[in-house]
Amino acid sequence: MPTRAQVTPLALAVLELLHERPRHPYDMQQVMRTRHTDRLVKLKAGSLYHTVERLERLGLVEVSETERSGRRPERRVYAITPDGRTLYREYVTDMLATVAEEYPEYPLAISLAHAFEGETVRAELQHRRDELQQQITELSEANDRLERMELPRRYWLDIDYLRTMKRAELAWTDRLIGELASQRIDWPAPGTKESQ
Structure with missing residues (x-):
């Protein structure tokens, strides 16, 4: 299982969206902006794609399908894995229950x-x-x-x-x-x- 340092706030936001349903990174970015998740995590397109790739390497998400529309490049649609669901649940419930030492x-x-x-x-x-x-x-x-x-x-x-x-x-x-x-x-x- 990945360490807490490997699972950034942006990674948790990605896992949250994939917990709902499979998505491609562009869709994730749009939903995060609509829901104003960008007020809670630093959201940049490049870092989002990098985060998704890192989650894939860690075995927390996987490519569920590849879409192609017209002449556009292929889009990978990602789904959360069972390990990803477990980690997401453990981290979020811990964050809800525990008062973190933060240094504003x-x-x-x-x-x-x-x-x-x-x-x-x-x-x-x-x-x-x-x-x-x-x-x-x-x-x-x-x-x-x-x-x-x-x-x-x-x-x-x-x-x-x-x-x-x-x-x-x-x-x-x-x-x-x-x-x-x-x-x-x-x-x-x-x-x-x-x-x-």
């Missing part, structure tokens, strides 16, 4: 921000706030679009999760900006005795 950049940046002027920190947080608001708007639009498509909600729970997390981050960031603006947080200038 924002908490690190917050822990390091004391090295800068309070006004600088507040201005950068305002930029982040604006970007978060834009992302929430985009996620809401994606949510609405998927609802209109009548795609079962189980396929886009991730969008609701991401929107909820972005809203929580926005609320926390807004509170911090307010505390900096009202000087409720003591923020001495860098290099002063009080800042150490």
Whole structure:
């Protein structure tokens, strides 16, 4: 069985689609874009094809048929193997049940921000706030679009999760900006005795 390092997030996304039915890589890419899977994994055509080939070498997917349409090149249609189904199930259920040690950049940046002027920190947080608001708007639009498509909600729970997390981050960031603006947080200038 492949190691966890060999099964990237993109590989899991491929296995998820093949768990539904056999597909060729171009179809996988289109479905991932429609479902906004590209918000969760880095999706590039070249890396998708490379990932499918690697999964085939690992015995997790196999070519189920080859299609040809007119003068176009042949398209390989891939199906998930029994080992692929087993690995997919084990990895996803483990990911659902286990709180992973992740190292997001924002908490690190917050822990390091004391090295800068309070006004600088507040201005950068305002930029982040604006970007978060834009992302929430985009996620809401994606949510609405998927609802209109009548795609079962189980396929886009991730969008609701991401929107909820972005809203929580926005609320926390807004509170911090307010505390900096009202000087409720003591923020001495860098290099002063009080800042150490």
